[in-house]
Amino acid sequence: MKRMDSKSDNGREFSSDDDASPRCVMEAPVSETESDSTTTSSSSSSSFSPEKLPLPPPPAVAAAALRKTNSKESNLQQWKTMIDVFKFKNVKKLTTIPLLSAGNEITRKGFAKKLARIRSAEDSIDIGVIPTKPSWRNFDYAELAAATNDFNPENLVGKGGHAEVYKGHLPDGKVIAVKRLMKNAKDAGDRAGDFLTELGIIAHINHPNATRLVGFGIERGHYFVLEYAPHGSLSSLLFGSECLEWKTRFKVSIGVAEGLQYLHQDCPRRIIHRDIKASNILLNENYEAEISDFGLAKWLPTNWAHHVVFPIEGTFGYLAPEYFMHGVVDEKTDVFAFGVLLLEIITGRRAVDSDSRQSLVIWAKPLLDTMNVTEIADPRLEGEYDPIEMKHAMVTASLCVHQISSKRPFMNQVVPLLKGEVAAIELKQNSPATRSLLLEACDLEDYTCSSYLKDLNRHRELINE
Numbered sequence: 001m002k003r004m005d006s007k008s009d010n011g012r013e014f015s016s017d018d019d020a021s022p023r024c025v026m027e028a029p030v031s032e033t034e035s036d037s038t039t040t041s042s043s044s045s046s047s048f049s050p051e052k053l054p055l056p057p058p059p060a061v062a063a064a065a066l067r068k069t070n071s072k073e074s075n076l077q078q079w080k081t082m083i084d085v086f087k088f089k090n091v092k093k094l095t096t097i098p099l100l101s102a103g104n105e106i107t108r109k110g111f112a113k114k115l116a117r118i119r120s121a122e123d124s125i126d127i128g129v130i131p132t133k134p135s136w137r138n139f140d141y142a143e144l145a146a147a148t149n150d151f152n153p154e155n156l157v158g159k160g161g162h163a164e165v166y167k168g169h170l171p172d173g174k175v176i177a178v179k180r181l182m183k184n185a186k187d188a189g190d191r192a193g194d195f196l197t198e199l200g201i202i203a204h205i206n207h208p209n210a211t212r213l214v215g216f217g218i219e220r221g222h223y224f225v226l227e228y229a230p231h232g233s234l235s236s237l238l239f240g241s242e243c244l245e246w247k248t249r250f251k252v253s254i255g256v257a258e259g260l261q262y263l264h265q266d267c268p269r270r271i272i273h274r275d276i277k278a279s280n281i282l283l284n285e286n287y288e289a290e291i292s293d294f295g296l297a298k299w300l301p302t303n304w305a306h307h308v309v310f311p312i313e314g315t316f317g318y319l320a321p322e323y324f325m326h327g328v329v330d331e332k333t334d335v336f337a338f339g340v341l342l343l344e345i346i347t348g349r350r351a352v353d354s355d356s357r358q359s360l361v362i363w364a365k366p367l368l369d370t371m372n373v374t375e376i377a378d379p380r381l382e383g384e385y386d387p388i389e390m391k392h393a394m395v396t397a398s399l400c401v402h403q404i405s406s407k408r409p410f411m412n413q414v415v416p417l418l419k420g421e422v423a424a425i426e427l428k429q430n431s432p433a434t435r436s437l438l439l440e441a442c443d444l445e446d447y448t449c450s451s452y453l454k455d456l457n458r459h460r461e462l463i464n465e
């Protein structure tokens with residue numbers, strides 16, 4: 001469940017290129033005059049003058065939320081304060097975006113160029129698709145407290161590194177999950193920014209295999225109000241006391257794959273999740289998978305092939321090599337994590353064994369290469385699985401955890417592969433040969449299991465330092 005942050009190997013800082021995304025959310029609730037004055041005052045703290053730049057992108061989801069829900073003055077003030085703080089942070093962050101090459105001080109000209117790139121990427125995004133009448137709303141603290149019996153510990157259904165999740169009931173009988181973000185080491189502005197980014201992303205998503213937003217709360221903390229998933233997380237079922245039957249496992253695998261395909265390719269603004277793992281897959285009343293926890297998710301505009309990000313965040317055991325070694329992130333980072341998740345579903349083993357600290361990818365590799373179904377399958381299944389589905393799952397997992405990112409399939413290839421609608425060989429023949437330069441530099445044809453293990457260990461050392 002724990003995420004970890006770490007420094008890159010030489011300690012240099014890569015900044016996330018996508019500060020643009022939260023800004024889209026942020027600009028919304030402030031009127032033009034207010035917006036201008038806020039930006040100007042923020043900019044005075046930095047050497048760069050954002051007011052000389054093109055106008056910000058049009059309003060987005062938070063505007064819709066605010067228009068719909070905020071009648072109270074105090075509420076508006078709360079938002080405004082959060083927005084002011086966030087804008088200040090955002091401008092500060094933007095002024096310090098380093099160049100991709102290590103050690104280079106960013107120049108004003110370089111920054112302007114970079115920002116122009118960011119803006120042109122944003123401009124290509126059609127955000128007109130945001131629903132004008134969102135079904136979610138702003139909850140008062142009193143409503144959330146009433147729903148959760150004053151955040152009674154008995155209602156606590158889950159706890160992650162960043163949040164506590166409480167089961168609750170609304171007056172109309174709807175069952176909800178209230179995710180209360182915990183105060184962490186970050187300051188108020190960063191927390192508000194993170195909250196708004198996550199809110200913007202969840203509000204944007206509309207797919208049966210992704211968690212559904214009921215609303216949010218901003219009084220006395222930051223809250224997401226989500227549809228309640230009665231069967232909890234895949235992690236609790238897969239590694240629980242009872243054996244999860246193969247039929248459900250396979251259904252969940254397809255659901256997650258379809259949810260990821262939606263995020264990567266089909267939703268109006270492409271999204272990478274960056275923290276796909278068993279505890280972030282929830283199961284609804286029909287045991288259908290819902291991808292949850294968008295705390296690390298990033299917008300991925302169409303004309304950015306990938307990002308270089310810092311800090312490296314995610315969950316140990318699920319991280320793709322190019323990400324934990326070089327900070328390179330794109331949708332293939334999620335594909336790798338999905339491959340690890342598939343291996344967990346197949347084997348009933350965790351991504352990293354808690355005792356031996358052995359990586360599941362390394363353990364499974366020889367069994368995948370030889371298609372050794374009996375050895376790799378979870379012994380708790382006692383052979384009770386569909387061998388064809390198992391083989392499809394193995395072939396898919398094997399391709400997804402390829403050390404070389406460009407050799408991993410895209411999620412719209414994974415779905416038919418997993419369903420057995422296409423063979424791996426056909427996939428290879430139809431794959432486009434395009435490779436990005438940066439990935440080309442990171443991909444080493446002779447990247448072996450042992451070098452992966454070495455990198456993984458080095459990475460673990462860095463986290464523990």
Ligand SMILES: Nc1ncnc2c1ncn2[C@@H]1O[C@H](COP(=O)(O)OP(=O)(O)OP(=O)(O)O)[C@@H](O)[C@H]1O
Pocket residue numbers: 001002003157158159160161162163164165177179211226227228229230232233275279280282292293295
């Ligand atoms: N909608 C929901 N319905 C039921 N249970 C939920 C729901 N959302 C979250 N949970 C439970 O709460 C746990 C923690 O939630 P979540 O992963 O969102 O928290 P987090 O602090 O962001 O986690 P992380 O440590 O990955 O950052 C989940 O693993 C799940 O068991």
